[in-house]
Amino acid sequence: MPIKTDFAARLYPVLPEIVKAFGTPFHIYDEKGIIKNGENLKAIFAAFPGFQEYFAVKACPNLTILSIMRDLGFGFDCSSLAELELCRIIEVKGEQIMFTSNNTSLAEFKAAAEMGCILNLDDITMIEKVPVFPELICFRYNPGVSKFDNEFIGRPVEAKYGLRDDQIVEAYRLAKEKGAKRFGIHCMVSSNVLDYKHILRNAKNLLVLAGEINVELGINLEFINIGGGIGIPYHQGRGYPFNLTSLAAEANELFASFEKKFNFVPKLFMESGRYMTGPYGVLVTSVINHMSKYREYVGVDACMSALMRPALYDAYHYITVLNGEDREIETVDVVGSLCENNDKFAIQRELPKMVEGDIVIIHDTGAHGYAMGFNYNGRLRPQELILTESGNVQLIRRAETLADYTKTFNFMTRIIKPKSS
Numbered sequence: 001m002p003i004k005t006d007f008a009a010r011l012y013p014v015l016p017e018i019v020k021a022f023g024t025p026f027h028i029y030d031e032k033g034i035i036k037n038g039e040n041l042k043a044i045f046a047a048f049p050g051f052q053e054y055f056a057v058k059a060c061p062n063l064t065i066l067s068i069m070r071d072l073g074f075g076f077d078c079s080s081l082a083e084l085e086l087c088r089i090i091e092v093k094g095e096q097i098m099f100t101s102n103n104t105s106l107a108e109f110k111a112a113a114e115m116g117c118i119l120n121l122d123d124i125t126m127i128e129k130v131p132v133f134p135e136l137i138c139f140r141y142n143p144g145v146s147k148f149d150n151e152f153i154g155r156p157v158e159a160k161y162g163l164r165d166d167q168i169v170e171a172y173r174l175a176k177e178k179g180a181k182r183f184g185i186h187c188m189v190s191s192n193v194l195d196y197k198h199i200l201r202n203a204k205n206l207l208v209l210a211g212e213i214n215v216e217l218g219i220n221l222e223f224i225n226i227g228g229g230i231g232i233p234y235h236q237g238r239g240y241p242f243n244l245t246s247l248a249a250e251a252n253e254l255f256a257s258f259e260k261k262f263n264f265v266p267k268l269f270m271e272s273g274r275y276m277t278g279p280y281g282v283l284v285t286s287v288i289n290h291m292s293k294y295r296e297y298v299g300v301d302a303c304m305s306a307l308m309r310p311a312l313y314d315a316y317h318y319i320t321v322l323n324g325e326d327r328e329i330e331t332v333d334v335v336g337s338l339c340e341n342n343d344k345f346a347i348q349r350e351l352p353k354m355v356e357g358d359i360v361i362i363h364d365t366g367a368h369g370y371a372m373g374f375n376y377n378g379r380l381r382p383q384e385l386i387l388t389e390s391g392n393v394q395l396i397r398r399a400e401t402l403a404d405y406t407k408t409f410n411f412m413t414r415i416i417k418p419k420s421s
Contacts, residue, residue: 007033007280008320008361011387015284015322018385018393019359025285025302027370028385028393029065033280034366035389038072041272044248048255050267054098056228057083059273059367060281062384064396066090069276077228077271084111093117098225098271100140100186102161106131120186120225124167127174137175138184138225141168143205156189168209169216176217183219184269185209188227192274194240196247202226203251203268207258214262225269232278234364236318242275274367281366283307283382287358296332298354303336304343305379307365308372311342319345322359324352334360338377370397378405 007030018028038053045051054075057066061083066076067090075096078084087097099112100120109130112119119130120138127133142162156162163171172183189202206224213219230242251268259265283306289299309315319334321327330353334346345362354360373381380400385393 007282007387008363010391011282012322012361014393015359015361019284019286021393022383022385022395024359025283025300025306025382026385026399027281027283027306027365027382028387029060029062029277029366029396030280031068031386032389034065034068034277035072037276037280038069038074041244041276042073044244045268047248047252048268050223052223052267052269053276054225054269054271055276056271056273057086058371060277060369061086061371062396063090064386064394065277066092077273078112078117081108081111084108084115084117088115095136098138098186098269100271104129118184120184121171122161122163124163124171124174127171127178130178133175133178133180135180136182136184136222137180138186138223139163139168139171139175141185141187141206141209143187143189162187169213172213172217172219176219182222183213184223184225184266185213185221186225186227186269188229188271190229192231193229194231194233194242196243196250199226199229200247200250200254204254207254207266210266211258211262214264220262220264221266223267223269225271228271228273228275230270230272230275232274232364234316234318236363244275276367278364278367281364281369283362283365283369285360285362287354287356287360290354290356295348296330298332298334298351298360300334300336300345300360302345302362302382303338303379304340304345305336305338305374305376306382307345307362307369308374309368310345311340312372317345317365318363319349319351320361320363321352321354322361324354324358327352329353336379338379340376375400375405380405 052075054077055069056077070090076087077098079101094116095118097117098120099117101108102122113132120140122140140162143156144165185206187202187206190198203226210221255265285300285302288301291297304311329350331348331350333344336343383399384397386396387393
């Protein structure tokens with residue numbers, strides 16, 4: 001049986017017992033792997049004074065996972081009221097949170113201000129909408145016409161994120177007039193890239209902007225935030241892992257050159273989500289049907305409401321069948337139960353021949369798996385478990401129930417009669 005990580009080596013032998021105890025489907029995460037990965041990230045960037053990882057809450061919004069990140073010393077990248085609330089629950093606030101919303105509402109600004117978050121403004125018009133302008137402010141930059149085109153975020157000139165080239169310096173001038181005294185800059189131009197030079201170019205561009213802002217306005221940026229976008233190799237045996245060590249080493253040279261020229265240097269921040277948890281989660285599901293139509297189909301008890309990346313992005317997730325290594329191979333589509341033909345985890349994939357009751361492992365669902373779940377067709381989102389460092393398996397989010405699904409119909413009736421009717 002191919003084993004992609006030591007997570008699989010520890011999980012597979014006990015998986016039948018876990019399935020018997022909890023049933024399927026479920027996402028299960030690897031506490032040991034997540035912690036080891038986080039400590040490795042901190043060690044690699046230890047040469048950057050004040051380095052800070054802001055874990056992207058949207059990648060894996062589970063309180064247990066977020067608590068692990070907090071205990072690693074990481075901050076949090078939030079973009080909604082709900083994500084702020086998760087941080088409040090685990091007692092995180094202030095500059096431990098980078099609030100980077102888009103098309104931001106006044107309610108979001110108010111909540112972020114009350115928690116003392118770093119506000120990362122996405123549009124120049126937002127300057128006038130901040131209820132109480134903070135001492136520390138950050139702006140999200142959009143590089144416009146560039147070589148940063150990416151299939152997930154798209155061409156920067158078509159992106160809804162960030163300030164244009166001709167707006168960015170003016171934004172800092174206006175913020176300074178509003179009373180801001182501390183400043184940062186943010187730019188995220190890609191998603192799931194494996195070439196570290198792509199992220200390095202982003203850091204270089206932000207340092208160039210930091211220099212221009214210093215010359216124009218006399219502002220010493222406190223930090224540059226290179227966002228997320230660091231990818232993981234979803235294909236088993238194909239592609240190379242992201243070279244984080246090379247990114248840190250070459251970025252360190254850029255920062256040293258900047259400091260020599262300007263006599264100050266910003267801190268380095270980043271917002272990795274997928275890189276931190278993606279490889280350390282799997283979706284475990286069971287075969288419930290083997291169907292023969294114009295092609296062969298394996299039906300499982302999970303559907304794209306538990307993992308929509310393959311349907312949304314045509315994304316690839318490696319699949320294994322527990323104890324299936326010695327079986328005959330067949331070409332199948334692995335499908336869920338939604339009334340949508342794109343409810344498929346794999347299309348024309350060569351896999352061990354499966355029978356009803358087989359346990360199927362869909363890999364690398366530790367980021368943007370459960371997080372992107374939904375309830376179309378009334379399908380309910382699955383439970384989440386964690387394999388702890390001690391070897392225990394703990395439930396960290398129960399499965400949704402029909403009572404959860406119908407709960408929003410329990411409300412006090414409210415009727416208005418419009419005057420114009």
